[in-house]
Amino acid sequence: MRVGLTAVSAAILVLLAYFFVKLTIEAKPVFERFGVFGFVFDNNWDVSKGIYGALPLVVGTLVTAALALLIGVPVAVSVALFLTELCPRRLRGSLTVVVDLLAAVPSVVYGLWAFFFLIPKLKPAEQWFADAFHFIPFVATGNVAGPNYFIAGLILAIMILPIVSAISREVLSTVPPDQKEAALALGATRWEMIRMSMLPYARRGIVGGSMLGLGRAIGETIAVTIVIGDNPILGHSIFDQGYTLAAVIANEFNEAASDPIHRAALIGAGLVLFVLTLLVNSIARLMVLRSERQGAQPTVAAAGEGL
């Protein structure tokens, strides 16, 4: 049994190594043609001319993920604080389940909903915002597109909410009660107690959880594919149509099967995506792990696994 289990575990390592090597080999033609640097940072993705510079896709991925964090994390942390500190006990269980249920909705259903509900309903509001606040960077006057970076970021924010809030909740519950009681005993209001004794303690874990959410947002494919607008050109405003690495793979793969360079370009996009999520996730794990050690609670990193 020992030998068998060890062999299975070692096989997982071999499989992952093969996975990485295989992707690299298959993406090689495009890296040879344009160079790794040229492929990632050239602002020109033109399939009909056979030019593959993935910058618009990389930027699209990062912009939508950043928007998701910007919108999603404050809400997620607030929900976690509310559930651990303010929520009436009777409500807590059911509210937790409701927030967790957000994770059970499949990505394609989010996309479907966003396409038929969010895009038409939010368009006037987006137009108003773009006209009124055109001085903010990355917001410009002019017609907002239906599908755009912002909608994609918003739907991603909803999708990462359960995982970020679950991890924040776990971390917040590891704050030692004496620390909270001490703050209250010194006359702090509930909010001052949260701000001064809970948030600093849980900060690293919350940041780690947000990074895990970021990893999720970067790799999310179908919902984004549906609402991003499929336009491989760098937008000037967050209300412009764009494209992401994952979406380009989902959309173009079938037509690319017969063109080796195009296929290699998409696999290269997958590789870039893999490296991005790997970076983000490694940082996240490290941070959650550290804050765990500080609180000596062993299950925080596992809290988000099922979501």
Add this chain to the structure above:
Amino acid sequence: MESASLPSPLPPVSARRRRADRLARSLLWTATGVAIVPLVLIVFYILSKGLGALSLEFFTTDPTGNFFGDQGGVKSAILGTIEIVGFAALVAVPLGVAVALYLTEYGGNGRLARSVRFFVDVMTGVPSIVFGLFIYLTLVLGGFGGSSFAGWKGSAALALLMLPIVTRSAEVVLQLVPNSLREAALALGAPRWKVTARVVLPSAASGIVTGSLLAIARAAGETAPLLFTATIVKATTFDLNEPMNSLPAQIFQDLKQPNDELVQRAWGAAVTLVAMILIVTLIAKLIQRRSRVQGAP
């Protein structure tokens, strides 16, 4: 509020601090409300749009592929999802549990165990579409098993996705099995493998089932890895070596069609998919709750 209940009252909280407290509290209330709005809207929307699409024909006919006239139901997609996810679970659950058992029972903190743990974490973060690409490159392109696109290749992609989830959740519950149980069994003279198989595994069983069901729920909603492994077809098939339809893929294909009836079918399929996933999730949570009540891990 808190200070009022103390026997020797502290100096009263200033109006500014009280205002800040009230503002922060109402912000937290609002944010929680805001977080629930999307879920309510989504549920309302898919029910109001999707329930109308459901009928006996919806569940018992295959998509016809016609643009006009009779478009058919989603029978092949429902059965395809069950087959693909079922086969993926059949592969991923035993493998995932085996890796978790290795990590808790044999690996300890050795170098192999640490690197396995690290790479399982890496796998959790890999975007599902990249797994799809990998399976396409290795199994579909090579024509492995005498077919190009096939249901079992979709299962393989989903299994890669499920494996780390199963392993991590199983590892957590296996660690919760008290060491005294293992020691007692060993002291009675049981060999190590028997302790693992007859003592450790059964006492962690409910937790492992919960984790596996959650992994299944997660995989059932995945679209991206199926698009170029199992693909989208019309006919029902029970042969895993043939291209196979699935609910998420069918929704993805229907929703951008300029035809209201096809869009309607997408909403109906969405209701069906969400209901299937919810059932699996609820069963998982019920098992979890029951084992907690009993006090077992």
